[in-house]
Structures are given as structure tokens and as C-alpha cells.
Amino acid sequence: xxxxxxxxxxxxxxxxxxxxxxxxxxxxxxxxxxxxxxxxxxxxxxxxxxxxxxxxxxxxxxxxxxxxxxxxxxxxxxxxxxxxxxxxxxxxxxxxxxxxxxxxxxxxxxxxxxxxxxxxxxxxxxxxxxxxxxxxxxxxxxxxxxxxxxxxxxxxxxxxxxxxxxxxxxxxxxxxxxxxxxxxxxxxxxxxxxxxxxxxxxxxxxxxxxxxxxxxxxxxxxxxxxxxxxxxxxxxxxxxxxxxxxxxxxxxxxxxxxxxxxxxxxxxxxxxxxxxxxxxxxxxxxxxxxxxxxxxxxxxxxxxxxxxxxxxxxxxxxxxxxxxxxxxxxxxxxxxxxxxxxxxxxxxxxxxxxxxxxxxxxxxxxxxxxxxxxxxxxxxxxxxxxxxxxxxxxxxxxxxxxxxxxxxxxxxxxxxxxxxxxxxxxxxxxxxxxxxxxxxxxxxxxxxxxxxxxxxxxxxxxxxxxxxxxxxxxxxxxxxxxxxxxxxxxxxxxxxxxxxxxxxxxxxxxxxxxxxxxxxxxxxxxxxxxxxxxxxxxxxxxxxxxxxxxxxxxxxxxxxxxxxxxxxxxxxxxxxxxxxxxxxxxxxxxxxxxxxxxxxxxxxxxxxxxxxxxxxxxxxxxxxxxxxxxxxxxxxxxxxxxxxxxxxxxxxxxxxxxxxxxxxxxxxxxxxxxxxxxxxxxxxxxxxxxxxxxxxxxxxxxxxxxxxxxxxxxxxxxxxxxxxxxxxxxxxxxxxxxxxxxxx
Numbered sequence: 127x128x129x130x131x132x133x134x135x136x137x138x139x140x141x142x143x144x145x146x147x148x149x150x151x152x153x154x155x156x157x158x159x160x161x162x163x164x165x166x167x168x169x170x171x172x173x174x175x176x177x178x179x180x181x182x183x184x185x186x187x188x189x190x191x192x193x194x195x196x197x198x199x200x201x202x203x204x205x206x207x208x209x210x211x212x213x214x215x216x217x218x219x220x221x222x223x224x225x226x227x228x229x230x231x232x233x234x235x236x237x238x239x240x241x242x243x244x245x246x247x248x249x250x251x252x253x254x255x256x257x258x259x260x261x262x263x264x265x266x267x268x269x270x271x272x273x274x275x276x277x278x279x280x281x282x283x284x285x286x287x288x289x290x291x292x293x294x295x296x297x298x299x300x301x302x303x304x305x306x307x308x309x310x311x312x313x314x315x316x317x318x319x320x321x322x323x324x325x326x327x328x329x330x331x332x333x334x335x336x337x338x339x340x341x342x343x344x345x346x347x348x349x350x351x352x353x354x355x356x357x358x359x360x361x362x363x364x365x366x367x368x369x370x371x372x373x374x375x376x377x378x379x380x381x382x383x384x385x386x387x388x389x390x391x392x393x394x395x396x397x398x399x400x401x402x403x404x405x406x407x408x409x410x411x412x413x414x415x416x417x418x419x420x421x422x423x424x425x426x427x428x429x430x431x432x433x434x435x436x437x438x439x440x441x442x443x444x445x446x447x448x449x450x451x452x453x454x455x456x457x458x459x460x461x462x463x464x465x466x467x468x469x470x471x472x473x474x475x476x477x478x479x480x481x482x483x484x485x486x487x488x489x490x491x492x493x494x495x496x497x498x499x500x501x502x503x504x505x506x507x508x509x510x511x512x513x514x515x516x517x518x519x520x521x522x523x524x525x526x527x528x529x530x531x532x533x534x535x536x537x538x539x540x541x542x543x544x545x546x547x548x549x550x551x552x553x554x555x556x557x558x559x560x561x562x563x564x565x566x567x568x569x570x571x572x573x574x575x576x577x578x579x580x581x582x583x584x585x586x587x588x589x590x591x592x593x594x595x596x597x598x599x600x601x602x603x604x605x606x607x608x609x610x611x612x613x614x615x616x617x618x619x620x621x622x623x624x625x626x627x628x629x630x631x632x633x634x635x636x637x638x639x640x641x642x643x644x645x646x647x648x649x650x651x652x653x654x655x656x657x658x659x660x661x662x663x664x665x666x667x668x669x670x671x672x673x674x675x676x677x678x679x680x681x682x683x684x685x686x687x688x689x690x691x692x693x694x695x696x697x698x699x700x701x702x703x704x705x706x707x708x709x710x711x712x713x714x715x716x717x718x719x720x721x722x723x724x725x726x727x728x729x730x731x732x733x734x735x736x737x738x739x740x741x742x743x744x745x746x747x748x749x750x751x752x753x754x755x756x757x758x759x760x761x762x763x764x765x766x767x768x769x770x771x772x773x774x775x776x777x778x779x780x781x782x783x784x785x786x787x788x789x790x791x792x793x794x795x796x797x798x799x800x801x802x803x804x805x806x807x808x809x810x811x812x813x814x815x816x817x818x819x820x821x822x823x824x825x826x827x828x829x830x831x832x833x834x835x836x837x838x839x840x841x842x843x844x845x846x847x848x849x850x851x852x853x854x855x856x857x858x859x860x861x862x863x864x865x866x867x868x869x870x
Contacts, residue, residue, distance in 0.1 A: 197239050199636045201615040209247055215240035216260060238268040243635050245278055254282035270631055273298065273307035274640070280311065306628075306647045322351065327650030329643045332356045339365070346373050354381055355650045357388035358675070370401050382406040383653075390415055395423040410436055410443040411653070417452060426456045444687040447473060447480035454484055458491045466491055482506050482513035489519075517543050517550030524556060533563040537571070544578060554583035558591050565595065577869045584866060585706065587845045590852030591829075598865060600855055601728070603828040606802040606848070607795055609728050613858035615712055620704050622665060623658035623695065638669040657686055657695045665708050673713070673742040680709050710853045713742045714755065717784045725792040730859075731802065732788055734850030735809070738843065744780045753777040756787025766790055803828050803844055807835065810843045 200208040215237060241260045248257040261279050265272035276298050283290040295311035302308055309325035312318075318334045325331060331351070339348050349369045352359065357366075366388050369377065377385070386402030389395075396419070403416035413436040420429035433449040433456075440446055450469050457465035466488050473484040485506050492499035506515050524539035540560025543553055561575030576592035583589055593600045601609040621630050625645060632641040645666050654660050664679025683696050683705065699705050712733065722729040739757040740746050752759045754777045758766075763777055766786045775782050791805065797813055798804035804825065808816045815837075825831050835841040855862045 196618040197236065197634050197636075198617050199619065201617045209244065212240045212244040212247070216244045234267070238264060239635055242268065242271060242275065242278075243637070245282075246637065249278065249282060249285070252285065254285035257282045258286075270627055273302045273305045274628075274632075276302075277307040277310055280314065284314070306644055309647070325647070326351060327355050328647050332359065336361075344368060344372065346376060349373070350377065350381055353388060354384045357384050358391060362388050363392055363394065366397075366402075370397075374405075377405070379405060379407040383412055384651075386412065386415070386419075387653075390419055395419040399423060399425070399428075408435075408439070410440040410445050411655070413439070414445045414449060417449060421452065421456065426459070430456050441476070444689055447477035448687045450477070451480065451484055451487070454487045458487060461491070461495060463491065463495065463497065482510035482515040485510075486515040486518065512546050514547065514550040514552075517547030517552050517556070520547070521552045521556045524559075528559070528563060533567050536560070537563050537567075537569065540575075541571075544575075544582075548582060554579050554586035554588040557583070558588035558595075561592065561595060580866060581869050584856055585849075585853055587849035587852065589856070590848060593852070593862075593865075598862070600852065600862065601802070603803040604799075604801045606731055606851065607726070607728050607800055607805075609730070611730070611855060611859045611861055613712075613730060613854065614860055615715070615858060616703070616707060620702055622662045622704070623699065624656070624662040633666070633669075638666070642666050642670040657683060657688055657692050657699060660686070661699050661705070665704060668708050668711055668713075671713065671742070673711070674746070677709065677741050680705065706853070706857055710737065710850065710857055711742065712854075712858065714744075714780050714784065717781050721784045721788040725788040727788055727792060727795075728851070730854040731847070731851045732784075732791065734852075734854055735791065735806070735847050736784075736787075737850045738846045744783065745778050754783035754787075755780055756783055756790075758783065758786055758790065762790065801825070801828075802848070803832065806844045806847050807840055811837055811840045 198211075200211050203211065241264055245257040245260040245264075248254070248260070258279065261275055261282065265275040268275065276294060280291045280294040280298070283294060292315065295314055298305070298307050298311040304324075306328070309321050309328040309330055312321045312324075313330040313334075321328060321330050322334055332355070335348050335352050335356070338345070339352070342348065346369075349365050350373070352362065352365050353369055356362070359365075366385050369385060382402050383406040386398050386406050389398035389402055399416055399419035403412055403419060406412045406416070413432055417429045417432040417436065420426075420432060430453055433453045436443075436449045437446045450473055454466055454469045457469065470481070470484040470488045473481040485502055489499050489502040489506065491497075492502060503519055506513065506519060510516055520539050520543050524536045524543070527533075527536040527539065537560050540556040540563075543550065543556045544560070547553055557575055557579040561572045561579070564570075564572035564575060573596065576595045579586065579592040580589045580596075590600060594602050599609065599611070601607075619634050619636070622633055625633075626648060629641055629644045629648065632644055645663070649659070649663070654663055660679050660682060664676045664682075667673070667676030667679065669676075683699055686692075686696065688696065714736070715733070718733050718736070719729050722732045736742060736755050739752075740755050742755065744755050746757075747753050748757060750759060753763075758777055760777075763775065763786055766789055767773070767775055770786075770789065775786065777783050777786070791809060794805040794808040794813065795802065798808060798816070798820075804816055804820065807819075819831070819835060823831065823834050832841060832844055835844070856866065857863075
């Protein structure tokens with residue numbers, strides 16, 4: 127096979143998304159996977175209805191804790207097993223009602239939830255009569271979901287006979303005129319203009335707008351509606367272009383903000399900067415992203431001016447110090463030391479929490495230019511000893527000492543980092559190597575050093591390396607493929623930090639399509655600014671398979687510039703199981719498990735590779751034309767197909783993509799003696815290059831081999847995939863979870 131050049135999907139921008147928007151994904155899918163979005167996102171009820179008073183609903187919403195209690199999703203059960211379990215739980219309420227037995231609030235809540243979820247399953251599988259039986263009077267017992275119960279009932283009636291549904295739809299409009307369900311009812315009744323005017327953020331409005339734009343592609347009201355409320359639509363760019371070209375004088379500054387964001391999110395930075403942000407409301411966020419757009423489109427001098435404008439106009443905003451850091455980057459790229467000095471002094475005097483970051487940039491520039499970098503280094507270490515940057519500098523000193531085989535002094539510095547800089551980016555790496563050096567010289571601190579890395583930095587690649595050193599059965603570089611630890615998904619969800627009580631309920635029930643539509647209804651047209659909003663958006667996107675955007679939102683918790691109060695929110699988010707489990711989702715698990723087993727591969731390794739390659743975007747195509755979940759380039763696919771004797775295949779089909787990808791990963795393992803490190807490097811850079819590296823510097827020390835890989839991308843890729851592998855074990859293997867708990 128000829129040498130192949132591959133690129134990780136992380137090297138391509140969000141522009142590469144082949145799909146886009148919110149893709150439908152239901153936790154409780156139909157038996158034949160033919161879920162109808164209309165059914166999956168709507169709700170229903172039977173013939174007669176007792177109206178629910180607003181007082182009752184208000185009381186239900188106020189009793190949020192009971193509605194936010196856990197609900198067993200049956201995540202580890204098959205579809206048929208899950209349905210059987212729900213039937214038992216749903217029938218329990220019928221028997222208790224018939225016998226007059228009153229059960230506890232939580233028990234009744236579980237039964238009502240089970241009835242609702244089971245009714246949805248029946249609707250998805252086109253069994254409306256059974257759904258109706260479950261939905262009868264459920265709005266009375268389950269008031270927080272009353273509007274959805276009615277909506278589901280109307281859907282079931284429509285399946286039986288379309289003429290049966292209008293009465294229930296009209297009742298929705300009468301009892302819940304401002305609700306999500308009201309927009310659905312209006313849509314089903316064909317009153318499209320009312321949907322657009324009364325519910326502009328509703329997903330049905332997007333569908334109506336696209337239909338109307340197909341007939342009248344240049345209508346301003348339709349174009350601006352799409353731009354303001356649906357600027358992440360996959361077909362948004364032609365719409366934005368038409369607005370800018372034909373209606374620039376009619377667009378308000380707030381509307382320009384939405385247009386700018388649409389361009390920015392698609393990587394069209396020149397258009398974002400020069401057409402939209404220049405006319406948008408000059409608030410801190412718009413000024414910052416105007417500067418970023420200019421900087422990314424290589425207009426550095428103008429970007430510098432805009433960043434400075436942000437700092438001058440909004441000096442107390444969290445983005446102000448970030449703007450100064452961007453200005454330092456620009457000045458540093460042009461070797462303008464005077465400006466770097468001035469800007470770093472500005473951080474020191476006005477933004478002490480960010481000062482060390484600016485000073486390290488100054489240190490690196492002076493080191494490159496041969497200036498007095500030592501003075502700046504001393505300033506960081508003495509004035510900001512607990513900063514991330516102090517940890518970076520101390521770690522460099524430790525590595526220099528280790529190269530001279532002064533391991534005792536090097537270990538002392540790693541311990542200093544662990545104590546002074548526990549949250550620094552470099553601490554996990556320093557702690558691991560401190561333990562390894564201690565092990566080399568026979569020190570007694572090695573075991574504790576490895577345990578600290580796992581305890582304090584459990585999501586790190588170096589936590590995996592530490593687990594290996596402690597003798598855990600997690601596989602080393604040459605044995606990972608043979609690890610067969612069972613993985614178990616969580617059956618329960620935690621409440622989200624943002625959104626209405628009804629949204630929370632939909633999410634806890636695993637009604638992800640409905641939760642996504644509800645979230646859009648509640649937030650479209652409003653900028654998501656707070657960590658709680660951004661995190662909630664990310665979780666819901668991942669739950670509905672909008673993974674590239676969703677994971678980016680989740681990961682932003684690590685680097686968002688926020689107020690002190692919001693830092694506390696981020697701290698809580700980072701500690702929540704939802705954060706970790708959404709960051710490492712188990713999407714396509716059935717296909718991954720099946721084909722990993724057939725190729726004798728570790729399924730945690732395969733899903734870790736998929737996470738790195740495609741972020742679980744099954745339709746994505748990279749700049750190197752690599753396709754799908756495991757990012758297989760067409761020439762490689764043709765070669766694999768020949769080896770497998772397959773004539774027809776589709777790399778955009780998740781099943782076939784995983785089949786081909788696992789076959790190829792097995793091949794790279796076999797090519798390199800089942801050495802997973804080399805197999806992964808080969809998957810990324812091609813077998814030929816890896817063979818050259820092996821011949822050049824050998825593999826006696828795998829960790830040294832990784833350090834010497836000449837491609838930054840491949841070096842990072844190997845660590846990332848193995849780090850992902852570890853995180854899937856950490857989060858979903860009961861055995862590893864127990865070992866971590868014992869350390870903690």
C-alpha cells in the first residue's frame with residue numbers, strides 16, 4: 127500500500143461539517159431506527175381532558191427538587207428490555223390506582239415518568255392506541271409535563287385518524303397559548319404565519335422559513351429571521367450573503383451581531399470582521415470577536431486597534447485582559463519588544479490574575495531574541511509562584527536537571543510544582559515524571575507520586591501512565607489491545623444548570639430530541655453568555671448528535687474568560703459527572719463494541735480514537751478528504767475493501783465506517799507487533815513514516831519515542847487517543863472506578 131498522509135479532524139475547522147444544526151437522535155429509538163422527528167418531538171393525550179389550572183402548574187414547577195430527582199433510563203438494557211422494564215413500572219400505577227393504594231411522591235413520579243416515556247416509545251413504533259391508554263389523564267398526575275402530554279395525545283390521535291386530532295390541538299391553544307406545545311399545535315393546524323410571529327425561536331419556525339425561502343429567496347423578513355434565530359443552520363451562509371448584499375441599510379446593529387456570529391462560526395473571518403462586526407453593537411463580546419476575526423484573517427494591525435478599543439471602553443470586563451494577551455501575541459509576532467513590555471506592565475498593574483500569562487509570553491519572546499529573559503523569569507517565579515506559568519518554568523528546570531541525571535533535584539522540583547501549582551497544565555506530567563525518576567533511583571516517593579497524579583488529575587494522559595506504573599490492568603503501549611475490561615453506562619442523569627423545569631424533566635427522561643427543541647425554543651435569538659448556558663447548550667447538542675459544536679462548548683469550560691462568580695459556576699460544572707460523561711460520550715457504542723470484538727481490539731481504544739478523529743460526526747469530511755467516524759481516506763478504503771472482498775460500501779454509514787476503521791487499526795497493530803503506540807502513530811501519519819522513525823531512533827523507551835516523533839500533530843495524536851482510552855476506562859469501567867476511589 128502506498129504511503130498515506132492523514133490529518134486528524136482536529137486540524138480542520140468547523141467549516142468541514144458536512145451536516146449541521148441539530149441532528150435528530152433519540153435515547154429511546156424505534157425498533158427499526160426509523161424515528162420520525164415529528165413524533166419524537168411532540169406529545170399527546172386522549173378524548174376528554176380536565177383543564178389544569180395555572181396554580182397547579184406553578185405549584186408543580188416550584189417543587190423542582192421532586193421533578194429533578196433521578197429516573198432510571200435503563201442505559202445498559204436493550205430496547206426490548208428497556209420497554210419491558212418501563213411497562214412494569216408504568217403498570218404499577220394502574221394497579222395502585224385500582225386498589226386505592228397511595229404510594230409516595232417519588233414512587234408516583236417514577237410511574238408517571240415511565241408512562242410518559244413508554245407512550246413515546248409506542249408512538250415512535252407507530253402504536254398509537256397503546257400510547258393513548260398510557261396518556262389518559264396523565265396531565266393531571268404529571269402537571270409539569272401537561273402541555274407535552276396533550277401534544278403527544280394529539281399526535282397519537284392523528285395517527286389513528288387525522289380528524290380526531292384538531293380538538294386536542296385547539297385545547298392546547300386555549301390552555302397553554304404561550305407554550306412550546308402551542309407552536310406545535312399551530313403548525314399542525316396549518317397556521318404558519320402565527321408560528322413565525324408568536325414563536326420565532328421555535329424549531330417549526332425554521333422549517334417554515336426554509337419552505338418559504340425556497341419560494342421567495344430574497345424576502346427580507348424571512349432572511350433576517352433565519353439570521354437572528356438560526357444562524358447555525360448548515361445553509362446559513364448564502365442567506366447571510368443575500369442580506370449583506372441587498373439589505374445592509376435595513377439591518378439593525380443587534381441583527382448585525384447575529385450575522386457576524388454566523389460568519390465567524392463558519393470560519394469566514396474576513397466577512398465576519400469587514401461586513402458584520404464593523405456594524406454590530408460595540409459591546410465587549412462583539413469587539414473581542416471582531417478583533418479575533420481580524421487577527422485570524424491576518425489583519426493584525428487592525429485587530430490590535432480593536433482589542434485596544436475593547437480594553438479602553440470596557441476595562442473591567444473579563445475579556446479585557448484576554449484582549450491584552452492577544453495584543454501581546456500580535457506585537458510578539460512582529461518582534462516589537464517595546465509594545466510587549468508596555469502591555470505586560472499593563473497586565474501587572476491592572477490584571478494580576480492574568481499577569482503571569484503575559485509575562486511568560488514576554489519571556490519567550492526575549493528568549494528568542496536573546497534579551498534579558500532571566501529577569502522576567504525571576505519576576506514570574508517570585509511574584510506569581512502559584513501560577514500556571516510558574517509551574518511551566520519550574521518544570522523546564524526539572525527536565526534540565528533530569529537530563530544531567532540530577533534526579534534528586536529534579537524530583538524536588540516536581541514535588542514543588544505539585545504543592546505550589548496543583549492546577550497548572552503541566553502538573554500531571556511533572557508529577558508522573560517525578561514518580562518515574564524516583565522509581566529509577568529507588569526512592570520511596572514513587573508510589574505516592576503516581577497516586578497523586580491519578581487523584582488530582584484523573585482525566586490526564588499521565589493518569590493512565592501512572593496507573594500503568596502502579597500495576598493496574600489498563601494495558602501499556604504494547605498490551606492495550608488485549609485489555610478487556612467491561613464498560614457500563616450510567617442509568618441516571620443529573621439536572622442541567624440552565625433551562626426551565628420542563629426542559630430539565632425532558633432531559634432527565636432521556637427525551638433528548640424534545641429537550642433539544644425545547645432548549646432552542648427557550649434560547650434562540652439570545653446570546654449564550656454564561657458558563658451555565660454554554661454548558662447546557664453543549665450537553666444538549668451532544669445528546670442530539672451535534673457533537674463537534676457540542677464538545678467545543680463543553681471544552682470551553684477550561685478556558686472561558688468569566689467573572690469571579692461565574693468561576694464558581696465553572697468549578698461546579700467541572701466536578702459534575704455530566705461534564706466528564708458528556709466530554710467522553712458513548713455514541714455509536716453498539717457498532718463500536720461489535721466491530722472492535724471482531725477485530726480483537728479494545729473497544730475503549732476504538733472509541734477513544736473516534737473521539738479524536740471525528741468527534742463522533744459520522745458525515746464529516748476533513749481537508750485531506752478523510753471521511754466519517756474513523757476518518758478513512760478513499761484510497762485507504764478502496765484498499766481495505768479489496769482485502770475484505772467488499773465491492774459496495776459507504777464511508778458515511780457509521781456501521782461500515784467503523785467496520786473498515788477497526789479492520790485498518792487491527793492491520794496497523796499487526797504491522798507493528800501489536801504495539802498500540804506505533805499502531806496509532808501509523809493510523810495518523812501512515813505506516814511508512816512510522817517505520818522510518820523506528821529505524822531512526824528505535825523503540826526501546828516508548829515514552830522517549832513519542833517525544834522524538836517529528837510531527838507535532840502525530841505526537842499529540844498518540845497522547846490524545848491514549849488519554850481518551852484512559853478516560854473511557856476511568857468513567858465507564860467499574861473496576862477502574864473502584865481503584866480510583868480507593869486512592870481518593
